[in-house]
Amino acid sequence: MSDSNPGNEGSSPIRLAAIEQARKLLDGVSACTPIESSASLSAVVGATVFLKCENLQRTGSFKLRGAFTRLAALSEAERKRGVIAASAGNHAQGVAFAARELGIECMVFMPVGAALPKITATRGYGAEVRLAGEDLAQSIDLAKAEAATHGYIFIPPFDHPDIIAGQATLGLEVLEQVPDVATIIVPTGGGGLLAGVASALHLSGSGARVIGVQAEGAAAFPASLAQGMPVRLAKMATLADGIAVPEPSELTLGIVRDHVAEIRTVSEEQIGEAMLFLNERAKLVVEPSGAAGVAALLGGAEGLEEPIVVVLSGGNVDTLVLNRVLQHGLVAAGRFMQMIVRVPDRPGSLVTFLTALAETECNVVSVEHERTSSGLAASEVQIGVKVETKGQDHQVEIISELKRLGYEVAFPALEQA
Incomplete structure (x- = not known):
């Protein structure tokens, strides 16, 4: 190649x-x-x-490098027509900044899920931003259609x-x-x-x-x-x-x-x-x-x-x-871990479990104590914990110690922010 x-x-x-x-x-x-x-x-x-x-x-x-180079090459007649682009954010900001510096009107199509800071920055450079398209491909198609209809110069992201x-x-x-x-x-x-x-x-x-x-x-x-x-x-x-x-x-x-x-x-x-x-x-x-x-x-x-x-x-x-x-x-680096265990619903169970965790030298970030989750027996409590750990080997040590003490450990998917 x-x-x-x-x-x-x-x-x-x-x-x-x-x-x-x-x-x-x-x-x-x-x-x-x-x-x-x-x-x-x-x-x-x-x-x-x-x-x-x-x-x-x-x-x-x-992206500023290519955007400015392209806009600077436009003829005076082309600049008067204005430019249009489509981007998830970086090309949008590059084109908007270049258009402002060169005195060219600019419109940018961005996917509806584009990051707010990128939208705000693009508008801050003076571009009109339209949120349209579920992804970049759709935004590009819509921008090209708008350019064909109104005579704007389309500024491609790479082509x-x-x-x-x-x-x-x-x-x-x-x-x-x-x-x-x-x-x-x-x-x-x-x-x-x-x-x-x-x-x-x-x-x-x-x-x-x-x-x-x-x-x-x-x-x-x-x-x-x-x-x-x-x-x-x-x-x-x-x-x-x-x-x-x-x-x-x-x-x-x-x-x-x-x-x-x-x-x-x-x-x-x-x-x-x-x-x-x-x-x-x-x-x-x-x-x-x-x-x-x-x-x-x-x-x-x-x-x-x-x-x-x-x-x-x-x-x-x-x-x-x-x-x-x-x-x-x-999580991937073995520095953070979530786990769920079930313990008998009796006084001291939570303290006993957290004491066991403390002895493994992990840092407990949060604890959820749940009695009514689906599948729990009336005599059980579910404890969900998030802990900071020192790497993959440390996590293996923690899990091994909990299993040695009789705890069954489960791992939920990482919550999305």
Whole structure:
């Protein structure tokens, strides 16, 4: 899948001159985001790792790069028509910000379930926001229909050379910040950022391997690459809304096929663990999609040459989602556990059980004492507890000790915030 002839412009629809021109356009608009070395992540995976902190970009994600590049290329007549876009949030903010800076009227369609902070931010940049569509695919279709009816210029989230050239400027920055980079890991939805980074490295003559990462519940690239054409997912299910795209385009698929080494997928649990790791160890707030690269790296760095750069593609996360995902991350990391036990309904049973828990050195967060649950005998009480633990081994010790004392332990599904 990867290209073996770096620096050959003839095999790429994106030109190095276009990327360099985009970088000039973005001077003073987007930031050259920092690359942070991560001693903690390097120690965990056994390789030198750097984090490209695009979560610290203006508007909170890389999307500003491509959006501004595309809008800046519009003719005066096109600018007067106004622009329209569809997005779950990051592209919306990038387009809205760019339109404001360039004096262009802007409308954005967002799915009805879009995160409130992203909606608020998009409106704050001056765009008219319409909440329509159950998912991003429907919002895109509605935006395109509105554009056709009223003459707006549709700004795609990834399917345009200008968009890809703008995103590719991130790749040039990585090459300057870590000249000897051997592997770059990129969160991936429709493939605009992945195609841009891969193009920048290929056209600059770098031999670094580029790896795309998708959420398991929204991974359109594997099937599309296998069939040699964009394959639309029938459904998507992931908290990583920034990379929840039902299919790549012909443009991004072709670049990824030619210049990307591999595509990996990560589970929701892995994404949660990555967000928790970044929050606790790197002191960085990153949205679920932005943490996908770290999730893949935590899943295994075998075969990856170092130094490794992982792109943190965005930091626009709803506080409620952050709380829920971090809670799931704590569970996956063995730091939080819920359990239910049944004990005889007699004085002292609750105290005896909690004393047993205390002796395992876990921290009890909450206790529910229930006498009327379905299935309980008249002589029983159900006790539900949430505890903080020290890892998977500690949890095994706790459960083993409770079973040794005669308790039958059950584990309910984690409550959704």
